[in-house]
Structure formats: structure tokens, C-alpha cells
Amino acid sequence: MSSNSVSGKRELRPHVPRNFTRVIVICLVLLGLCAAASLVLGSRLVGIHELLDGLFRQDVDSYGANVVRKRISRTVFSLMCGGALGVSGALMQSVTRNPIADPSILGVNTGASLFVVCGIAFLNISTANEYIWLALAGAAITAVFVFGVGSVGRGGATPIKLVLAGAATTAALSSLVTAIMIPRSYVMDQFRFWQVGSVGSASWSAIATFVPFLIIGVLIAIITAPALNALALGDEVATGQGVRTGTLRLIAALAGVLLCGAATALAGPIGFIGLLSTHVIRLILGPDLRFVIPMSAISGAIILTISDILGRLLGSPGELEVGVVTAFIGAPILIILAMKSKVRSL
Amino acid sequence: MKPTHIFQAEQVIAGHDHKTVIKGVSLVIPSNKISVIIGANGCGKSTLLKTLARLIKPASGTITLDGRSIGKIPPKQLARILGLLPQSPVVPEGISVADLVGRGRFPHQSWLSGWTKKDTEAVAEAMRIMDITELANHNIDELSGGQRQRVWIAMALAQQTDILFLDEPTTFLDITYQIEILDLLTDLNRKYGTTIVMVLHDINLSARYADHIFALYQGELLAEGEPSKVITSTLVKDIFGLDCTVIKDPVSGSPLVLPKGRHHVSGLND
Ligand SMILES: Nc1ncnc2c1ncn2[C@@H]1O[C@H](COP(=O)(O)OP(=O)(O)OP(=O)(O)O)[C@@H](O)[C@H]1O
Ligand SMILES: [Mg+2]
Numbered sequence: 001m002s003s004n005s006v007s008g009k010r011e012l013r014p015h016v017p018r019n020f021t022r023v024i025v026i027c028l029v030l031l032g033l034c035a036a037a038s039l040v041l042g043s044r045l046v047g048i049h050e051l052l053d054g055l056f057r058q059d060v061d062s063y064g065a066n067v068v069r070k071r072i073s074r075t076v077f078s079l080m081c082g083g084a085l086g087v088s089g090a091l092m093q094s095v096t097r098n099p100i101a102d103p104s105i106l107g108v109n110t111g112a113s114l115f116v117v118c119g120i121a122f123l124n125i126s127t128a129n130e131y132i133w134l135a136l137a138g139a140a141i142t143a144v145f146v147f148g149v150g151s152v153g154r155g156g157a158t159p160i161k162l163v164l165a166g167a168a169t170t171a172a173l174s175s176l177v178t179a180i181m182i183p184r185s186y187v188m189d190q191f192r193f194w195q196v197g198s199v200g201s202a203s204w205s206a207i208a209t210f211v212p213f214l215i216i217g218v219l220i221a222i223i224t225a226p227a228l229n230a231l232a233l234g235d236e237v238a239t240g241q242g243v244r245t246g247t248l249r250l251i252a253a254l255a256g257v258l259l260c261g262a263a264t265a266l267a268g269p270i271g272f273i274g275l276l277s278t279h280v281i282r283l284i285l286g287p288d289l290r291f292v293i294p295m296s297a298i299s300g301a302i303i304l305t306i307s308d309i310l311g312r313l314l315g316s317p318g319e320l321e322v323g324v325v326t327a328f329i330g331a332p333i334l335i336i337l338a339m340k341s342k343v344r345s346l
Numbered sequence: 347m348k349p350t351h352i353f354q355a356e357q358v359i360a361g362h363d364h365k366t367v368i369k370g371v372s373l374v375i376p377s378n379k380i381s382v383i384i385g386a387n388g389c390g391k392s393t394l395l396k397t398l399a400r401l402i403k404p405a406s407g408t409i410t411l412d413g414r415s416i417g418k419i420p421p422k423q424l425a426r427i428l429g430l431l432p433q434s435p436v437v438p439e440g441i442s443v444a445d446l447v448g449r450g451r452f453p454h455q456s457w458l459s460g461w462t463k464k465d466t467e468a469v470a471e472a473m474r475i476m477d478i479t480e481l482a483n484h485n486i487d488e489l490s491g492g493q494r495q496r497v498w499i500a501m502a503l504a505q506q507t508d509i510l511f512l513d514e515p516t517t518f519l520d521i522t523y524q525i526e527i528l529d530l531l532t533d534l535n536r537k538y539g540t541t542i543v544m545v546l547h548d549i550n551l552s553a554r555y556a557d558h559i560f561a562l563y564q565g566e567l568l569a570e571g572e573p574s575k576v577i578t579s580t581l582v583k584d585i586f587g588l589d590c591t592v593i594k595d596p597v598s599g600s601p602l603v604l605p606k607g608r609h610h611v612s613g614l615n616d
Contacts, residue, residue, distance in 0.1 A: 223457060230452050236432035239401050242425030242453045287438040288445060
């Protein structure tokens with residue numbers, strides 16, 4: 001076998017996107033900047049001394065230092081939540097081979113919210129640990145339902161049909177959420193974010209509950225990425241390459257539901273992160289899921305954290321829930337993608 | 347030279363959902379040869395190919411590779427012996443030629459080993475055989491139909507299987523590209539001994555390029571054998587319902603089917 005003839009002029013590296021190193025460095029720098037900005041910015045701007053005191057000196061008890069301390073858990077949570085939603089979006093897009101799949105567009109996180117709100121209202125549930133399991137059940141059931149409705153009729157689950165099924169389900173489920181919350185002011189006050197999504201009230205113990213789900217979900221996503229690459233060429237090619245498509249879809253979908261369900265349990269239904277983060281990365285790095293999946297975690301974390309900062313700045317002196325901000329950014333992008341995918345689907 | 351394999355189907359019945367399409371087909375694929383499946387639209391050629399390539403599970407009957415049922419061979423292991431290019435694969439948006447060809451390496455990779463030198467060599471070789479090395483860094487969307495088809499075949503070649511199934515690899519291509527693809531596949535067979543099984547629509551090109559013909563009619567194998575024996579005016583009448591004259595192709599010496607419609611039939615009344 002002689003490959004000399006090819007390696008001459010152009011280097012053949014089909015396995016790594018050419019700009020990968022640059023992209024990953026830029027993304028990590030952005031991630032750091034976002035985290036820093038999230039600690040500093042908000043309805044109260046903290047100075048550098050207060051920031052350092054809050055971060056490193058537990059003994060200092062100034063107001064600014066305490067603001068920073070509060071913002072640390074919020075920032076950590078928003079980074080993790082954004083990462084989970086980004087990877088979840090990438091998984092759902094791969095499983096459905098549909099470019100506009102995203103937990104919020106498929107109604108999955110509204111389903112998760114509804115279950116949690118029901119749990120609070122009817123079962124007196126009140127710990128993050130319990131929310132998570134309810135949210136996962138809600139997410140899974142909604143995913144199956146929406147995908148089932150979207151697949152009815154000719155052509156299977158086309159992007160447009162899935163979006164319609166998802167939108168209808170979201171509308172129905174969020175009106176249920178509202179109906180349950182309105183007569184119960186105690187639910188309303190404490191958990192208003194279950195309607196729109198917010199990362200503001202995350203406690204360290206909630207974050208600790210979240211971590212294992214995040215790790216398992218992301219690990220599954222990374223491990224299944226090469227097989228999902230094959231699936232992207234169609235079920236027939238994938239089977240021909242030795243992929244058990246049914247098993248793969250099930251595992252990847254479970255991981256997607258795990259990630260978005262756990263994120264929703266603690267933050268409420270935050271929309272469009274899966275959509276935005278994956279498409280930015282695809283645009284820059286191309287369609288190879290071995291890169292798209294981990295990088296969507298980073299871009300999702302960045303986008304959600306920036307949205308949260310924006311919400312704090314725009315809503316000052318109060319704050320705008322992050323779910324409102326992501327919907328504002330995400331909705332126009334969804335429309336553009338939906339128009340494009342009429343012509344071609346993933 | 348690729349090793350010899352015994353690939354065999356016995357009394358295979360298969361179809362889609364509740365519809366039986368393949369009604370009891372038994373065949374042995376000639377190893378290290380080019381076989382072509384011919385038949386009218388909707389007679390079940392694609393279904394047969396998919397069933398043989400384990401994309402469709404047969405309702406009954408057995409399909410074996412070297413004596414082992416293909417359903418019992420671990421899928422990735424089978425994918426290193428048996429490759430398939432379906433009629434309409436999906437193109438991921440924005441993928442480059444080299445990346446798409448590289449996707450063919452999936453069955454040879456494990457998660458831990460990642461991309462190896464062997465993978466790079468296989469991709470380079472497949473692109474060289476299909477003459478698309480120059481296109482390596484182009485986006486698939488920029489290519490013509492003929493170039494794109496060569497990229498897909500290169501992906502199947504990168505899989506480095508001993509047996510290759512192709513469903514209509516020349517559809518939608520100009521006659522020049524059709525010949526080019528069929529020549530490249532013949533090179534592949536002659537040089538490496540790759541067993542090729544394909545569905546072709548053009549009966550004359552089938553007669554010219556096949557070592558062995560499987561003639562399918564309504565889900566049953568009506569005739570098989572080398573083209574000069576199998577392709578006769580009777581067979582064409584039987585499987586396509588078409589009157590024709592079969593002469594010797596002056597270029598290749600293989601049978602040449604000259605269809606007789608209701609118009610433009612003059613002289614030559616045999
Ligand atoms: N996915 C499917 N679901 C249900 N029926 C199918 C499916 N694919 C094919 N069929 C039916 O099975 C029969 C055989 O189809 P098949 O595609 O095997 O024919 P073919 O010989 O390849 O035809 P063509 O020359 O048009 O490619 C047809 O009647 C077709 O309608
Ligand atoms: Mg066909």
C-alpha cells in the first residue's frame with residue numbers, strides 16, 4: 001500500500017478539523033471570561049477587591065464579597081446546566097436526525113417541569129433529589145409522546161412535524177403548569193421559575209445532586225459519538241457499518257433525556273440552548289459529532305451564562321429569568337433553521 | 347487478493363411490514379466476481395439486496411457467510427467483511443470529501459484506538475482508486491452527481507470489505523459517468539478480487555459488466571448465470587414484458603438487447 005502519492009501537497013487528516021486547536025483555545029478563554037463576568041456583573045457591579053475577597057478570603061464579610069459568594073454557585077450551576085442542555089440538544093438532533101431537535105422545541109423540558117410542579121403541588125415534594133426523578137420521568141414520557149405524534153403519517157418524523165408536535169405539546173403542558181401554580185401561591189412564589197427557567201436559585205446541594213447525571217449523560221454522549229456519526233449517514237449505511245441502530249438510538253436518547261431532565265429539575269424549562277450551541281459549533285467545526293458533542297457542552301455553558309448575565313443586567317434592579325433571554329435569542333434562530341430545513345434536512 | 351467467501355441464501359422470504367416481497371430465493375454469490383441483479387421496477391431488487399446485507403430481517407430462510415448465519419455474526423465484525431452502499435444515503439451538511447470517506451473506517455475503529463495510520467492509508471487508497479484525491483478538502487455540496495457518487499463508493503471502499511453490495515450506483519449519472527463508475531468497480535474486482543453484487547437498471551450495461559446475472563421477477567429468481575447464457579429475448583419478455591431482439595454487442599461481445607416498441611420498428615423482422 002503506497003499512500004505517498006497523496007501525502008505530497010495537502011495533508012490528509014480526516015479525523016481532526018483544521019481549526020480545532022484554535023477553536024478550543026478560544027472557547028476555553030471565552031468560558032473563563034464568562035465565568036468571571038458572571039461573578040462581577042449583575043444588578044450590583046462588584047470591584048476587583050470584593051471579587052478576590054469573595055473568592056479566596058472566607059474571613060472577609062463585606063457586602064460585595066457576599067454578593068460574589070452567592071454568584072459563585074449560580075455561575076457554576078449555569079455553566080453545568082448550559083453544558084448539559086448543549087449536549088442534550090446534540091444527542092436529540094442525532095437520534096432524530098433532525099437539525100432542529102432540542103429539549104425545548106420537542107417540549108421535553110416543559111414535560112419535566114410539569115411533573116415537578118405536580119410533585120410539589122400534590123405530593124409535597126421539596127428536595128432537589130426528588131425533583132430530579134420526577135423531571136426525568138416527565139422528560140422521558142414527553143419525549144416518547146412528541147416523537148410518536150411527530151412520526152405519524154408519511155415521511156416519518158420530519159423536522160416540521162416534530163416542531164409542530166413539540167410546540168403543541170409545549171403549549172398544552174405549560175398551560176397545565178400555570179393552571180396548577182396559580183391557585184397555590186406557595187408554589188408560585190417559590191417556584192415561579194418553573195414557568196420560564198432560571199439558574200438564580202441553585203444551591204450547592206442541588207448542584208451536587210446534578211453532578212452525577214451530568215457526568216453519566218456526557219460520558220454516554222462522548223462514547224456513542226462515533227456510532228452517531230455513522231447514524232448521520234442514514235440507518236442503512238449505519239447498519240452496513242455494523243451499528244445496532246435501535247440500541248444506539250435508545251441509549252443516546254436516554255442520555256439526552258437524562259441531561260435535559262436533570263437540568264430542568266433544578267432550573268425549570270430553559271429553551272433553545274441545545275439548538276444554539278450545536279449549530280454554532282457545526283458552523284465552525286463541521287458535522288463530526290466526536291467534536292460537536294463535547295464542544296456543544298462548552299458553547300452551551302457559554303451561551304447560557306451570557307444569557308443569565310444579560311438577564312441580570314437588563315432586568316436590573318431585579319432580574320429577567322434566563323429562560324426569557326434564551327427564548328428571545330433562540331426563537332429567530334429557530335425560524336431561520338426551520339426555513340432552511342424545509343429544503344434539506346440533516 | 348481478497349479471500350474467498352461462501353455467501354449463500356436459502357429459501358429466503360422477506361419483505362416490508364406485512365408485505366412479502368422476496369418469495370423464496372435461494373442463491374450463492376460467486377466469490378471474487380461481479381454479480382448484477384436485474385428485474386423490473388418494484389420486483390424486489392433493493393429488498394433482496396437489503397435482506398442479503400442484513401438491513402432487513404428475513405421472515406424465513408437462512409443467509410450464511412462461510413457457514414455462519416449473518417444475524418449471528420457480531421455486526422462490527424460482519425461490517426469488516428461485508429460492505430453496503432444503499433440507494434440513497436444521507437449527506438451530513440457541510441462534510442468534506444476526506445471526512446465522508448473516513449466515515450467508512452468506523453467498523454475498524456474502537457473507541458480507545460481512535461484514528462490510526464492504517465485508517466489514513468485506507469482512506470488515501472480508497473480516494474486514489476476512485477480518483478477523488480484532488481477533491482479531498484472540498485465540501486460534498488460543491489460536487490457534481492458523478493463526483494459525489496465516487497465519494498460514496500470511496501467511503502464503502504475505505505471500509506475494506508471483501509464483499510461489496512451496491513444498489514444502483516449509476517442512477518442519475520450521465521452515460522460517461524456510468525461507464526466510469528462501472529470501469530472503476532471492475533478495476534476493483536480485477537485488482538483486489540473484491541466480490542461485487544449490485545443492482546443496475548441498464549440491462550445492456552449489466553450484460554457487459556457482470557460475470558454473473560441474477561434475474562428477478564416478482565420476488566422470485568427466474569434465471570441466473572453468465573450474461574451470454576441468461577440474457578435472451580425470452581428472458582427479457584418474461585421479466586420486463588418487452589419484445590426485443592438480442593444481438594452480440596460489437597464492442598464487448600456480450601448480449602445487447604434491442605427493444606421493440608410499437609414505433610420505429612422497421613426491417614429486421616426476425
Ligand atoms: N420501506 C418499504 N415499506 C413498504 N414497502 C416497500 C418498502 N420499500 C419497498 N417496498 C415495496 O416492496 C416492493 C419491492 O420494492 P424494491 O424497492 O425492492 O423494488 P426494486 O426492484 O428495487 O424497484 P426499483 O427498480 O424501483 O428500485 C415494491 O412493491 C415496493 O412498493
Ligand atoms: Mg431499488
